[in-house]
Amino acid sequence: MLNSSNLHERPENIQQAQGDSPHRDSTGVHVVPFRGWRFTEDHRVTSKPSSFTPWAQHGTPSQLADTFTAWQQTGAVVQDRDSSFYVYEQTGPQGVQRGVLAAVHVQSDLCPHEQVIPEKVNAIAELMEGAGMNLDPVLLGFSGDGSTTGCIRYSLTREPAMEILSADGQLHRLWPITDGHWIEAITEELRTRPAHIADGHHRHAAALQLQRSNEGRAWDYFPALLVDIETSPMQLSPIHRVLPSADPCQALDTARTQFKVQSLSGGVDDWIASLNQQATIGPAFVLVTSHGAYIATDPHLDYLKQVQRDSPASLRNMHLAVLHDALIDDLWKIPDHPETINYEHTAQSAVQRVLENSGVAVLTTPPTREELESAALAGVCLPRKSTSFGPKPHPGLTFRTIEGN
Structure with missing residues (x-):
């Protein structure tokens, strides 16, 4: 299993492969709450993962914007009144995954392990910028001290705000977290913890690209599911x-x-x-x-x-x-x-x-965890699409738009 001592290593050639800025906050992951858009009760029960993000594979920026605008106008999605972290759990035949959805600063201490395809990064950046919103959350793994896990365990004792059974049999549940105590505890824990990018290298690289090419703070953050791999280990699958x-x-x-x-x-x-x-x-x-x-x-x-x-x-x-x-x-x-x-x-x-x-x-x-650690410590990026960490977060539980956050 990747651990925090391994993740502190941040080789220069990996940074360059991802296009990082030299002004990175190297002490850990900086997170903030965000006001997510969520499907309403009448629309979520029949929705499937593929119907949430049809633009991810085939859409254009204008199609993405038009689709989301139509959802807003018809009341299919509503925005949470308060900025929140979101405890997320999925269970089922594909495995168990628990973590916290948050907006992560692009200059946080994030360790990629794979190279990216420049054409794909450009296409994703163009899509996000044209539509004014992020796509699916990036999956990040970190080794925590128990604060995030404590918040998750507390949330699991309550009724979820959202629950979806997807087509693959996975049950997805979501709990908005607005309590200042938990927000502060999670923020402080992650501030000292680097994380590795388990899934979403291209989305992360696109977010970095947008931040560099736009003035102001609009693209400083991107949504990510942060999983404490000490208490919720990720599965490794081949590609x-x-x-x-x-x-x-x-x-x-x-x-x-x-x-x-x-x-x-x-x-x-x-x-x-x-x-x-x-x-x-x-x-x-x-x-x-x-x-x-x-x-x-x-x-x-x-x-x-x-x-x-x-x-x-x-x-x-x-x-x-x-x-x-x-x-x-x-x-x-x-x-x-x-x-x-x-x-x-x-x-x-x-x-x-x-x-x-x-x-x-x-x-x-797939590569073994030991091989991944060895490559990371040596400062080497693996071939593109080397492995798949999972299970992946559901793409349609909550959306983050740039305006209003």
């Missing part, structure tokens, strides 16, 4: 690669020159079981084409030494680094671009994309 332009036959033939490649039988669950077993021994990846699935293992050691000679030592044994250094970059020579490397959070969705559109899917395992 699989889909290479739509890769020629399946050529990719397999090239992989065989430096890896042991064997065909797999059965279905996706069987392939993942084989992958997890082989990954305990060494680097392993399942390569899926429209004609079948194959597992690549046992890379030639001399080849790995050569291809990784310029790679940071802390990454050389990480399976995902081997995937990018050896297969994607060297053998397949696929450029690191959104059009040539796509990302899927489930093996089933990655496989389905290949079956429908050809190409190659690469099913992976």
Whole structure:
């Protein structure tokens, strides 16, 4: 588990990768309450996660603004009268997550662990600026002293202000916190605690970009769910690669020159079981084409030494680094671009994309917590979309607009 001593390390090259300002408050995370917009009773019970933020994938700034304005005018959403922190809990088949939603200053001591895609950062910044509002909350993990946990435990004894059962079976509950005692306790705890960005690197980078490019304080803060990982550990899941332009036959033939490649039988669950077993021994990846699935293992050691000679030592044994250094970059020579490397959070969705559109899917395992800590301490950013922390906060429990906060 990542702990507070690890999180205090803030390597310079990670700051530069995220575009940070040198004037960061390095003592911890600075949070303030905000006046959230929430769905009313008549609208929230039938809502699903995808219906809350349709703009996140397909919308334009004007569409986002028009949609939210329509919700305001019809009374679908109302703004809380008082600025609040929000205790948040989700439970269900995807796991348990508890934390506090707050507005976090962009110059807080936040440690990213992944690189970002500049085009995606620009698109998110343009969307937020044009609509005058933030998108989904960033997920932050920290090691606390118990103050935030105490507030959460107190809130769980009361009736929630909002409760939603989402389509995936997760129950999401929300409690606004306006009591000065709890607000002060949480603020003081986080002021001395750095945090790592578990999910939302691009949203964080977009917030930094907006703050730099706008005068005044309008974009100084962004919404985040802060989770004390000592009392609410996060789950680590893989993010699989889909290479739509890769020629399946050529990719397999090239992989065989430096890896042991064997065909797999059965279905996706069987392939993942084989992958997890082989990954305990060494680097392993399942390569899926429209004609079948194959597992690549046992890379030639001399080849790995050569291809990784310029790679940071802390990454050389990480399976995902081997995937990018050896297969994607060297053998397949696929450029690191959104059009040539796509990302899927489930093996089933990655496989389905290949079956429908050809190409190659690469099913992976996530880095371990020890590998993440080692990379962070060495000042190294992992390849983009290296791992998924979860479960993710629900995107539509509360919204933060720039005007009025």
